[in-house]
Amino acid sequence: MPAKYTNAFVLAGGVTNDSENTPLSVSGSVGVVSQNAASSVTIGRGARINGADVAVHSSSNNEGVAMGGYLDNFLGIALPNRDNARAVGATVIYQEFSGGSSVTVQEGSEIESDTNIRLQSDANVDAATIAASAGINSGGLTLSGIAAVTKAEGGNLVAIDDEAVLKAGTEAGNAIEALARRSDSLQTVAGGLNIGKSGSGGSNASVGAGVAVNLGGLTNAVELKDKQLLCGRRFGHSRQKVR
Numbered sequence: 001m002p003a004k005y006t007n008a009f010v011l012a013g014g015v016t017n018d019s020e021n022t023p024l025s026v027s028g029s030v031g032v033v034s035q036n037a038a039s040s041v042t043i044g045r046g047a048r049i050n051g052a053d054v055a056v057h058s059s060s061n062n063e064g065v066a067m068g069g070y071l072d073n074f075l076g077i078a079l080p081n082r083d084n085a086r087a088v089g090a091t092v093i094y095q096e097f098s099g100g101s102s103v104t105v106q107e108g109s110e111i112e113s114d115t116n117i118r119l120q121s122d123a124n125v126d127a128a129t130i131a132a133s134a135g136i137n138s139g140g141l142t143l144s145g146i147a148a149v150t151k152a153e154g155g156n157l158v159a160i161d162d163e164a165v166l167k168a169g170t171e172a173g174n175a176i177e178a179l180a181r182r183s184d185s186l187q188t189v190a191g192g193l194n195i196g197k198s199g200s201g202g203s204n205a206s207v208g209a210g211v212a213v214n215l216g217g218l219t220n221a222v223e224l225k226d227k228q229l230l231c232g233r234r235f236g237h238s239r240q241k242v243r
Contacts, residue, residue, distance in 0.1 A: 028090045029068045037062040038099035038154075041121075043164075047109040054113040059122040060101040062154075067130045068093040090145040093131045097216075099123075100154035107163035115169045120179045123156035125218065128187045131210070146210040148190040153216040156182045159223040178222045188212045 039060040043049065068091045101123040111117055131148040158178045160166070168176045190210035 029092075031066050031068040031093045033064055033066045033094070034096045034098075035062060035064055036097075036099045038101070039123075040102045040104070042104045043106060043109045043111070045106045045108045047106075049109075049111045050113075052114045053116050054111055055116075055118045055120070056103055056111075057118075057120045057122075058101045058103050060099055060154075060156075061124045061126075062097050062099060063124075063126040064095055064097065065128045065130075066093050066095045067132075090147075091131045092147045092149075093129050094149045094151075095127055095129045096151045097125050097127055098153050100156050102155070102157045102159065104157075105160040105164045105166075107161040109161075110165045110167075112165075112167040113169060113174075115171075115174050117166055117168050117176045118179070119158050119160070119177070120181070121156050121158050123154060123182045123218075123220075125152045125154065125182075125184045125186070127152065127185070129189070129212075130187075131190045131212075144209075146190045148188050148210075148212045149215065150186050150188045150213070151215040152184070152186055152218055155219040155221070156180050157219075157221050157223065178224070180220050180222050182218065182220050184218055186214050188214050 037060050039058045041056055041058040043056070101121045103119050103121045105111065105119070127150050129148045129150045131146045158180045160178065166176050168174045190212040
C-alpha cells in the first residue's frame with residue numbers, strides 16, 4: 001500500500017524605504033510539486049487461488065500540502081515586506097498528482113473459496129494548494145497577482161477478464177464482491193490583502209488579482225465481462241466521494 005506525503009512552502013519579501021525617488025520593489029515566488037503514487041495487484045493468466053476466505057486488496061494514498069505567498073508574517077514569524085515604493089509581486093503555486101490503484105484478474109485464472117471472495121481497490125488523493133499575499137505599502141502603487149492550481153489525474157479499477165472463473169461457497173450468506181472505492185479532497189485557495197498608506201497630499205493605489213483552479217480527472221470503476229462464471233449472492237459495486 002504505497003503512500004506518499006509532501007509538504008512544501010515558498011515565500012518572497014522585500015523592503016524599500018527610498019520615498020524620495022519612488023523606487024520599484026519587485027518580488028515573486030513559484031512553487032511546483034509533482035507526485036505519483038500507484039499500486040496494483042494482478043492475478044496472472046492461468047493462476048489458481050484456493051482458500052477458505054479469499055481477499056485481494058490494492059490501495060494507494062497520495063497527499064500533499066503546498067503553500068506560497070508574500071506575507072507580513074508566517075505563523076507569527078515576521079517576514080520582510082513593508083514597502084515605501086512602487087511594489088509588484090506575484091505568487092504561483094502548482095501541484096500535480098497522478099497514479100492510482102487497480103486489481104486485475106486475467107483470463108484463464110481461477111479463484112475458488114469455501115466461503116467468500118472479495119476483490120477491493122482503494123485510491124485517495126488529498127491535496128491542499130494555498131497561495132496568499134498580504135502587505136502594507138506607502139509608495140504609491142501596489143500590484144499583486146496570485147495563482148493556485150491543483151491538477152489530479154488517476155484511476156481506481158477492479159477488472160475481471162471474461163475468461164476468468166470465480167467460485168464462492170454455496171451456503172447462504174456467501175458472496176463474491178468486487179469493490180472500487182475512493183475518497184478525494186482537493187482544496188485550492190488563492191487570496192490576498194494589500195493595504196496602501198498615503199501621507200498628506202499623497203495618493204496610493206492597490207490592485208490585486210487571485211485565481212484558484214482545479215484540473216484533471218479521477219475515475220472509479222468495476223469492470224465485468226459478459227462471460228463471467230460467478231457463483232455468489234452479490235457482485236460488483238463502486239463508491240466514490242470527492243470533497
